[in-house]
Amino acid sequence: xxxxxxxxxxxxxxxxxxxxxxxxxxxxxxxxxxSLTQKIERAIGQKLEVLVLRDCRQNLNSDEGRYFHxxxxxxxxxxxLLCLNGIPLVMAHSIIPTAxxxxxxxxxxxxxxxxxxxxxxAKTRMHSKKKPMREIARLDKRSVLWKKCFKQxxxxxxxxxxxxxxxxxxxxxxxxxxxxxxxxxxYSLA
Numbered sequence: 105x106x107x108x109x110x111x112x113x114x115x116x117x118x119x120x121x122x123x124x125x126x127x128x129x130x131x132x133x134x135x136x137x138x139s140l141t142q143k144i145e146r147a148i149g150q151k152l153e154v155l156v157l158r159d160c161r162q163n164l165n166s167d168e169g170r171y172f173h174x175x176x177x178x179x180x181x182x183x184x185l186l187c188l189n190g191i192p193l194v195m196a197h198s199i200i201p202t203a204x205x206x207x208x209x210x211x212x213x214x215x216x217x218x219x220x221x222x223x224x225x226a227k228t229r230m231h232s233k234k235k236p237m238r239e240i241a242r243l244d245k246r247s248v249l250w251k252k253c254f255k256q257x258x259x260x261x262x263x264x265x266x267x268x269x270x271x272x273x274x275x276x277x278x279x280x281x282x283x284x285x286x287x288x289x290x291y292s293l294a
Contacts, residue, residue: 114167114241114247115167115239115240115241115268116239116240116241117237117238117239118134118135118238118239118240118267123135123240126240126242126265127265129289130265130284130289132292133265133267133284133288134240134265134267134284135240137235137238138225139221139222139224139225140186140194140196140221140282141186141219141221141222142221142225144186144193144194144288144291147291147292148188148291150188152186152187152188152193152219153186153187153188153189153190154184154185154186154187154217154218154219155184155185155187155192156182156183156184156216156217157183157184157185157195157256158181158182158183159180159181159182159183159215160180160181161178161179161180161181162178162179162181163178164176164178164179164199165248167248168199168279171199171237171270171277171279172201172277172279176201176202176203178202179199179200179201179202180199180200180201180202180205181197181198181199181200182196182197182198182200182215182220183195183196183197183198183252183256184196184219184220185256185257186219188287191287192256192257192285192287193284193285193287193288193291194282194283194284194285194288195252195253195256195257195282195283195285196219196220196280196281196282196283197249197252197253197280197281197282197283198220198278198279198280198281199278199279199280200278201276201277201278203276204273204276204277204278205276207274209273209274209276220278220280223273224271224273224278224280236269236270236271236272237269237270238267238268238269238270239267239268239269240265240266240267240268241265241266241267241268242263242264242265243263243264243265243266243283244262244263244264245262249266249281249283250264250283253283253285257285259286260285261286264283264284264285265283265284266281266282266283266284267281267282267284268280268281268282269282
């Protein structure tokens with residue numbers, strides 16, 4: 105039996121080499137830099153269903169708040185399941201500060217059942233040439249995000265892998281966390 109070294113903290117930068125601590129089967133999904141929705145749709149050959157679990161204003165927890173260069177208490181939180189034929193493949197948890205959904209972003213972020221990636225990866229929307237900050241984590245029962253995912257997906261294993269990316273939409277920050285669910289392993293990243 106191979107014992108892997110534990111990750112240094114809950115969330116670890118992908119470029120720090122910590123990606124190699126994740127099981128090989130998850131590494132290509134965790135390390136991918138493009139639109140996750142587009143990658144999955146290419147792998148499965150059809151469109152994903154977006155099941156909106158929650159889209160409301162709420163307070164941030166301290167773990168999420170540390171990603172923003174300004175103090176925010178309340179923001180828009182959007183949680184969705186990306187599904188194929190009713191089977192969840194990914195749970196996405198997005199933090200959209202009020203300032204990020206105003207002005208020229210206001211209309212863009214009226215998502216409905218559209219995936220956030222469709223907006224973030226539209227060529228006319230992304231203005232930053234800088235690579236977004238991306239981290240990975242091995243979530244377990246102690247993790248707030250694992251608990252949120254478990255409420256919606258009780259079959260969640262005792263540990264799950266996730267990635268978190270800080271994007272900029274027209275210069276405004278958005279934090280997107282994606283929890284990879286077991287059914288995703290039925291498809292390989294193209």
